[in-house]
Amino acid sequence: MIAEAGHYALVLALALALIQSTVPMIGARLRDPVLMNVARSTALAQLLFVGLSFGALVLLHVISDFSVANVYENSHSLKPLIYKITGVWGNHEGSMLLWVSILALFGGLVALFGNNLPLSLRANALGVQGWVSTAFYLFILLTSNPFLRLVNPPLEGRDLNPVLQDPGLAIHPPMLYLGYVGFSISFSFAIAALIEGRIDAAWARWVRPWTLMAWMFLTLGIAMGSYWAYYELGWGGWWFWDPVENASLMPWLAGTALLHSAVVMEKRNALKVWTVLLAILTFSLSLLGTFLVRSGVLTSVHAFATDPTRGVFILLILCVFIGGSLSLYAWRASSLKQGGLFAPISREGALVLNNLLLTTACATVFIGTLYPLGLEVLTGERISVGAPFFNLTFAPLFVPLLLALPFGPLLAWKRGDIAGAAQRLYAAGIVALVSIAVLWAWVRGGSAFAPLAIGLAVFVIIGALTDIAERSMLFRMPLSIALRRARGLPRASWGTMFAHVGVGVALIGIVCETTWNTELISTLKPGDVAKVAGYELKLDDISQRQGPNFGEMLAHFTVSEGGKMIGVMTPSKRSFSTRAMSTTEAALMSRGVSQLYISLGDTAASGAIAVRIYHKPMVLLIWFGPLLMAFGGLLSLSDRRLRVGAPKPAKASRSLQPAE
Amino acid sequence: MGKFVHAVSVILCLALALAQPAFAVQPDEVMKDPAKEARARELSRELRCMVCQNQSIDDSEAPLARDLRLLVRERIAAGDSNTQVIDFLVSRYGEYVLLKPRFEGQTLLLWLLTPLALGGGAFGLWWQHRRRSRLATNDRDERGALTPEEEVRLQKLFASQASETPE
Numbered sequence: 001m002i003a004e005a006g007h008y009a010l011v012l013a014l015a016l017a018l019i020q021s022t023v024p025m026i027g028a029r030l031r032d033p034v035l036m037n038v039a040r041s042t043a044l045a046q047l048l049f050v051g052l053s054f055g056a057l058v059l060l061h062v063i064s065d066f067s068v069a070n071v072y073e074n075s076h077s078l079k080p081l082i083y084k085i086t087g088v089w090g091n092h093e094g095s096m097l098l099w100v101s102i103l104a105l106f107g108g109l110v111a112l113f114g115n116n117l118p119l120s121l122r123a124n125a126l127g128v129q130g131w132v133s134t135a136f137y138l139f140i141l142l143t144s145n146p147f148l149r150l151v152n153p154p155l156e157g158r159d160l161n162p163v164l165q166d167p168g169l170a171i172h173p174p175m176l177y178l179g180y181v182g183f184s185i186s187f188s189f190a191i192a193a194l195i196e197g198r199i200d201a202a203w204a205r206w207v208r209p210w211t212l213m214a215w216m217f218l219t220l221g222i223a224m225g226s227y228w229a230y231y232e233l234g235w236g237g238w239w240f241w242d243p244v245e246n247a248s249l250m251p252w253l254a255g256t257a258l259l260h261s262a263v264v265m266e267k268r269n270a271l272k273v274w275t276v277l278l279a280i281l282t283f284s285l286s287l288l289g290t291f292l293v294r295s296g297v298l299t300s301v302h303a304f305a306t307d308p309t310r311g312v313f314i315l316l317i318l319c320v321f322i323g324g325s326l327s328l329y330a331w332r333a334s335s336l337k338q339g340g341l342f343a344p345i346s347r348e349g350a351l352v353l354n355n356l357l358l359t360t361a362c363a364t365v366f367i368g369t370l371y372p373l374g375l376e377v378l379t380g381e382r383i384s385v386g387a388p389f390f391n392l393t394f395a396p397l398f399v400p401l402l403l404a405l406p407f408g409p410l411l412a413w414k415r416g417d418i419a420g421a422a423q424r425l426y427a428a429g430i431v432a433l434v435s436i437a438v439l440w441a442w443v444r445g446g447s448a449f450a451p452l453a454i455g456l457a458v459f460v461i462i463g464a465l466t467d468i469a470e471r472s473m474l475f476r477m478p479l480s481i482a483l484r485r486a487r488g489l490p491r492a493s494w495g496t497m498f499a500h501v502g503v504g505v506a507l508i509g510i511v512c513e514t515t516w517n518t519e520l521i522s523t524l525k526p527g528d529v530a531k532v533a534g535y536e537l538k539l540d541d542i543s544q545r546q547g548p549n550f551g552e553m554l555a556h557f558t559v560s561e562g563g564k565m566i567g568v569m570t571p572s573k574r575s576f577s578t579r580a581m582s583t584t585e586a587a588l589m590s591r592g593v594s595q596l597y598i599s600l601g602d603t604a605a606s607g608a609i610a611v612r613i614y615h616k617p618m619v620l621l622i623w624f625g626p627l628l629m630a631f632g633g634l635l636s637l638s639d640r641r642l643r644v645g646a647p648k649p650a651k652a653s654r655s656l657q658p659a660e
Numbered sequence: 661m662g663k664f665v666h667a668v669s670v671i672l673c674l675a676l677a678l679a680q681p682a683f684a685v686q687p688d689e690v691m692k693d694p695a696k697e698a699r700a701r702e703l704s705r706e707l708r709c710m711v712c713q714n715q716s717i718d719d720s721e722a723p724l725a726r727d728l729r730l731l732v733r734e735r736i737a738a739g740d741s742n743t744q745v746i747d748f749l750v751s752r753y754g755e756y757v758l759l760k761p762r763f764e765g766q767t768l769l770l771w772l773l774t775p776l777a778l779g780g781g782a783f784g785l786w787w788q789h790r791r792r793s794r795l796a797t798n799d800r801d802e803r804g805a806l807t808p809e810e811e812v813r814l815q816k817l818f819a820s821q822a823s824e825t826p827e
Contacts, residue, residue: 240719
């Protein structure tokens, strides 16, 4: 019953989406407020029914109903409850259902909180949301139905892939999808603006909080995924330039650019046409990511060709939406009026430079990810594009970006004074140079570029702090006044500061980890001591343990520094009998922001065990950076100006709207 | 047949990759000379485990990756330079083994897109800026100058303003 109810609710959601994608848009054409208001109720009802459908699938997984194919293939009655729930989105069908649920959630939020939007804009935007959801409901119902029953229900399920039975997986995909799908709102608003042929600073003000929210979630989602890979995959890597990662990085880069260009549009009414294009591109890249991950085309072009139903369906959705929206853009963009002029050296100019570099970086990831696929399809030649390529092409783009970053907030709108900004950045520059000199003098080994890169990061951090210090007149006014001024600064300025500091912090982590990482590969017998980066790690013994749905071998290490014991570490290997697979559970010990990392290999007949021990200096900063960035986003989001939106003109225009 | 073999090898590798804990360079592979070992590791990071999904032989625990790691170390021990080792592997396994493709005909676009996008974007911005500021100047020239009637009106306004404010 539950499965059928879930299936039925999904079909009803499709029907509602069809209404939502047509009626309000016709209403907007006819200027009929009743028809336009249909968007609101259908969006909310859709959220209800998709929620029911998703709830049904969760319930089926929780009660282990193995008569449902999806539960049988991905669950096991002995699996802990948390993984029964997270297993819902640990597979293709369930994760697509999560995708549409989040889409409906965002549609519902716009319906709920979009009361200060002009009625026709809301109707058109929700109509576009309706198109997107229609396409994906059809995809699920026709090719990836999670509610299919099995004729002969088995007694036991086949369990979830053990690598995915981890708390990280509970958070990572929903975060990522909140980001991916959140960009659909900016997309829908952009298309609605193109349809209406009208766009202004108020549009940017409505779109910016949604973009900011999606960007925050995507930032956290990517960071979470990276940390998950770091501790779960067992070789201490945190970014692999894997196509799946690139698929999430591309919308992030485009979304970051969008966030910055929307600021220009809101404040100065400029860059309109470009902002609309970025909004379209960002969501298109999210769709592309969904295609790459969900179609199987990455495993190999041949795997895609042998079972193309799903892939071709998503490819079709991709072509219709990207092709359609870009054609609409080409057709209507010229009707959008260009806004204010600005000199190249100005806040706008700095943000344009930011956009140029970020979109180029995005294009680099795009070509690197898709070139091998394209080349193979066209010529049959197979090449590989991996980390060494991206390190060589992508990384250099960030040097000018980070050098320019502290200047941006210090320049005035319209026409800035670069000499003045440079003068205010003297302190930041001096601190950066001193840190480079100190690192060169003290640290042995590693690339000569590393101190330079850290100096750059220091420049970014101090530069971001300089902006806040300047605005609150710190050092120029008595401290109490400066503090009062600092409290009075808009939260968005603090948000900018935190986000920019986060960039610098992450860079320090990345450089330190890649440059001064120590690694020891060895075979140890109980009683042996390994020495890594000044720490002594003694393997005490090896024991066995039985978990709920796995057997586990644990190695106990005592860690001491300079003869003093500082803790124990117990890396382990789990073997899951149902799938005959095993996972390594690395042991981590944080020392400040650095970490010791142990992962286990195979056991030899002699009882010795292969181990890999790493000392990763400053590694935690890699993820603190994104946390700071997301926190900055949260601060900006809570800024009164964004929360309040532009209520007065909006309400006025709304009451005028029906009469237009 | 070739495709079939390829598909099978992909499945096998994935199965192996998932069935075993990730554990790439084995203790018994490590070379005695640390300098040579460092070179081997550096090269390993640029070579692809051909049956895996986007893993270098340094990261992969597939048996093929182990064979390749040993081969790289064998060549280094025999006194090959880095380029010679790479050339040897490409002659044996094709371009596919390189994670950083060489700059040649079929990878022209791949390598040149980044500089082209950057250069093209910068040129486009400059051009746009020039065009728009020229348009703005023309606008000012055409509309900015006052007609004789407007001049007269302006003078009158100034005059009345002056007489209204005697203080």
